[in-house]
Amino acid sequence: MNVYNTHFANIDFFEEKSLMVHTWRSSSSFLNEDYYKEELTNLYNEFIKYRPSKMLYDDRTLIYRISPDLQHWTNENVTAKMVAQGFEKIAVVMSPDIFALVAVESMVEEEHKLATATRFFSDMQEAKTWLGVS
DSSP states (O other): EEEEEOEEEEEEEEEGTTTEEEEEEEEGOOOOOHHHHHHHHHHHHHHHHHSSSSSEEEOOOOOOOOHHHHHHHHHHHIIIIHHTOOEEEEEOOOSOOOOHHHHHHHHHHHHHTTOOOOEEEEHHHHHHHHTTOO
């Protein structure tokens, strides 16, 4: 079920799988810091509303370059709070954009300090299999 939809991102929730899927759109190249924070705040709000145990980030079309300050903001204001609520697993299907890739990997390194099972994938089906939702 689609629970959130903007020009920049889409969020679906699959109750039977306790799975939330966050998908960036190619228009993410037009994001700025304020829009990025708004999108991630809305993601957190949807997470609180539906309480999934698994998260799938589809970053294949993420083009926005996330600065180190925004990486820190994301970990502090979104990821740490989500992990504290009981995430089991996070799968990230990576962007081919090297700058987006490095930024996401840096954020996940911080997540590992929070003891969350997180893995990167280049293939959507492999990510779903690892999450146990294929």
